[in-house]
Amino acid sequence: MTIFKCKMCGGSIEVEEGASVGVCDSCGTQQTLPRLDDERRANLYDRANHFRRNNDFDKAAGIYEQILGEDNTDAEAYWSLVLCRYGVEYVEDPATHKRIPTVNRTQFTSIFDDDNYKSALEYADGYQRSLYEKEANAINEIQKGILAISQKEEPFDVFICYKETDHNGRRTTDSVLANDLYHQLTQEGFKVFFSRITLEDKLGTAYEPYIFAALNSAKVMVVLGTKPEHINSVWVKNEWSRYLSLVKQSGGKKVLIPAYKDMDPYDLPDEFSHLQAQDMSKLGFMQDLVRGIRKIAERGESEPVGEEPVAANTGLPGIKPLLERVFIFLEDGNWEDADKYCEKVLDRDPKNAWAYLGKLMAEFHIHRKEDLTAYQKPFSNSSNYQKIIRFGGDKMKGIVRLNERNEKRIENEVHTSIYEKAFLSMQTARTETEYKSAAASFKSIPGFKDADSLAEECIVKAEACRRDSIYASALAQKSDGTVPGYERAIQTFEKIRGWKDTDEQIAVCERKIEEIRVNEKRRQDAIREEKRRIAARKEERKRVLREKIRRVIVPTCIAICSLLVVAIIFVAFSPLIIPKMKGSKAYSLLEAGDYNRAYALFEEIGDRESIASSKRDRAKKLLDSGNFDEAYRLFEEVGDNEVIRSSKRDRAKKLINSGDFDGAYKFFAEIGDRESIASSKRERAKELLDSGDFDGAYKLFTEIGDNGAVTSSKRERAKTLFDSGDFESAYALLNGINDKECIVLKEQILNAYPFVRYTSAQVGSYIAFGAYEQDYSGSRGKQKIEWLVLKKEKNRILVISRYALDCKPFNTSRSKVTWETCSLREWLNDVFFNAAFSPEERKFIQSTTLATDMKQKPNSTQDWMTVDKAFILSVEEANIYFSSDDSRKCAPTPYAVSKGVHSKSNGCCWCWLRSSGATDMQAAGVSSGGPVYTVGNDVDYHGGVRPAIWIGPPVIETFLM
Secondary structure, X not given: XXXXXXXXXXXXXXXXXXXXXXXOOOOOOEEEOOOOOOHHHHHHHHHHHHHHHOOOHHHHHHXXXXXXXXXXXXXXXXXXXXXXXXXEEEEEOOOOOOEEEEEOOOOOOOHHHOHHHHHHXXXXXXXXXXXXXXXXXHHHHHHHHHHHHHOOOOOOOEEEEOOOEOOOOOEOHHHHHHHHHHHHHHHOOOOEEOHHHHOXXXXXXXXXXXXXXXXXXXXXXXXXXXXXXXXXXHHHHHHHHHHHHHHHHHOOOOEEEEEEOOOOHHXXXXXXXXXXXXXXXXXXXXXXXXXXXHHHHHOOOOOOOOOOHHHOOOOOOOHHHHHHHHHHHHHHOOHHHHHHHHHHHHHHOOOOHHHHXXXXXXXXXXXXXHHHHHOOOOOOOOHHHHHHHHHHHHHHHHHHHHHHHHHHHHHHHHXXXXXXXXXXXXXXXXXXXHHHHHHHHHHOOOOOOOHHHHHHHHHHHHHHHHHHHHHHHHHHHHOOOOHHHHHHHHHHHHOOOOOOOHHHHHHHHHHHHHHHHHHHHHHHHHHHHHHHHHHHHHHHHHHHHHHHHHHHHHHHHHHHHHHHHHHHHHHHHHHHOHHHHXXXXXXXXXXOOOHHHHHHHHHHHOOHXXXXXXXXXXXXXXXXXXXXXXXXXXXXXXXXXXXXXHHHHHHHHHHHHHOOHHHHHHHHHHOOOHHHHHHHHHHHHHHHHHHOOHHHHHHHHHHOOOHHHHHHHHHHHHHHHHHHOOHHHHHHHHOOOOOHHHHHHHHHHHHHOOOHHHHOOOOOOEEEEEEEOOOOOOOOOOEEEEXXXXXXXXXXXXXXXXXXXXXXXXXXXXXXXXXXXXXXHHHHHHHHHHHHOOHHHHOOEOOEEEEEEOOOOOOOOOEEEEEEOOEOOOHHHHHHHOOOHHHHOOOEOHHHHHOOOOOOOOOOOOEEEEEEOOOOOEEEEEOOOOOEEEEEEEOOOEEEEOOEEEEOOOOOOEEEO
């Protein structure tokens, strides 16, 4: 059994091992459970859930992100991030005593469009997915109610954020100061949200709708605080952190002003470090604050760049109409003419700042002056911008501030990216090198957040790793167990004196060395004593032996000599008798089939010729009976290797006649007759050429190294195909051949049919065709588009882009659409088609009649028919042309990412399919993991676009299933 803490009330949930859903013993709520692989992850979840239950959603979200950093497939962590984003708190219903959700951080975005919610469904099992969908529906309904109420509220100018009561329930000094500010601003005519007064008639109802409306409408938030714990209290932080997110999205239209008293400004939250804080104890603070708020509230939705160009008093005739034409050209996107007319103005007035502004807008493709505030790149490197600053003076200060803001934002993004990567490296570091690398990254952004202290921490940990490495090396040397090993260990331990127990380890090594030396001395003494005893025993044995020789051995030797005399007489006559006897017996054994004993007797009398003759006769009989291996063994023993070669050659010829070429070639190889093998393969290849089996013939020619025959055959075949008009087959035959005649023939084919280089491509290969912006540099121009060949028929091919080239919604508005009526189809066949392909290339892109499968929709059985040049695949085609999820995955280009494509941790993204989704306002797609997602996304979701086209010569329209 496994016990979890309830994420709603903190009670206990006891479930079987591996369960993903359980019921709380305390509140009785059924809820999803995380995957807990170890105690550390369990502690992280307990800590995060504790913060979330106490409504500290930002701290909780940070821990859930840490969990996902270790395992990006944890569905429960994604769902918990959803709860944090929408500020979901589970409260007890007095009537049913069950826990029901409330929303404290309302969003305009539906929970169903939240990326974390989609990821939770993607990685959840069936039980978890059911509960997530049920909870999401409840949260969505609550949010709809909140939005309905908030939309009826009048907009506010200022939102005052403060802590009303302290931990004892008494009113705070912050509340009194906020009350003064409220009345001062109200007298000035501002509509102010001050919870003490604004919400006093809302008692007994939920406050979130009114807080949400005020946060979204207010142009200014003032955060008042007299103590750090007041500003960082849960509900105060909930308000100002939500407003900071709105400030980042507003493009400078919203401002947050921190105001403090009786506290050190350095104790303000780190999130306020980039803001200008106000000291409330300063004389004239209230007047300065009110005046600043009035400026912010009255400056409008965007900061003006300057006076209208038509109002510019240049003092020169004809300038005003030219500038009017410039800005009309810019609105129409006619960049070339806009720049040309700016040059006409500058010919008359070289210091006209408005003409340089027009050139700057044409350079960066900006249609209207007010669009400059939404442009995200700095202009500092543009010579036009530098001349605007030089000649524009104060009237162009708006564009200066805009450029400075963009530069600061980019610098902050770069520093944030470096900081996050360095922090992740620090978290995952295990070695000295890894910690030093992280420290170097932190040192590259000095003064940013806590980078300096983290760099020092990494250096300390790197030093600890270095010493641990030396310590481990010394332990390994110590484990050798020898005097040299212990001495090396002592030298290594000396390098890190004072680290861990190095001093004790050195003492242990010194004791071991002394023990080994004492034991060695004892061993040497024992060896010398043993040698002395051995020498004494040897002397005693010599004495005993001399006594035996005198008494026993001398008489025995005399007797032996007498026997030797008799034996010599016998041996003198034995050569005449024994060989005849053994030879006769050996022949008898041969007749009886006892060959080994017979050969042994022949060997004894030196009759090797009889052995060879017998083995030769036996081998011939074995050949006749078909026992080739045994026959060859006997022939090898008697040295008749030529007989073996002759036999194997005859057998090989018979196998060739019977068609067993591999067996025949084996025998030829064994006897070293490679010429016969080559001759046979050459004859077979010629027969295969005559029968039309070119691949088989080329294989045999290649095996014998006759590449000239292959080239000659392919050249003649290519000429025949070229003469018959089959250019593609002829080109494919010549591909990869460097023969001069073949190269000339290939050029003739390309002159006659230049597009053969594309239509000859094989399925699964890549070709380059057309060009489109991909690297987001802007300076290098468009890059060649790589296409994957999906299908080939006759002389044309179906291709799909290797990468997602752009980021577009299926339709610009969320409405009921099909592929036939969606904006994506119009964009592909107009904007993309003309941007990606030259007029010459467009001739080879064929119009295709498409059938868009609608059968996956519950109430539809029809297909939609369209005719398109460029298109995206349907659900059915995505399953036909790709064999697996892995092959279906698609990475976006850097340009597509800059346009808004959401790239997952695997580097891939969601891509649209042209089939409709579960509803008329959804379209299917391929998810980042590769599966076809038939339920789909809302049609106004910005997903990756992976175009497909048919390439080939102009032909009759074709029906594509």
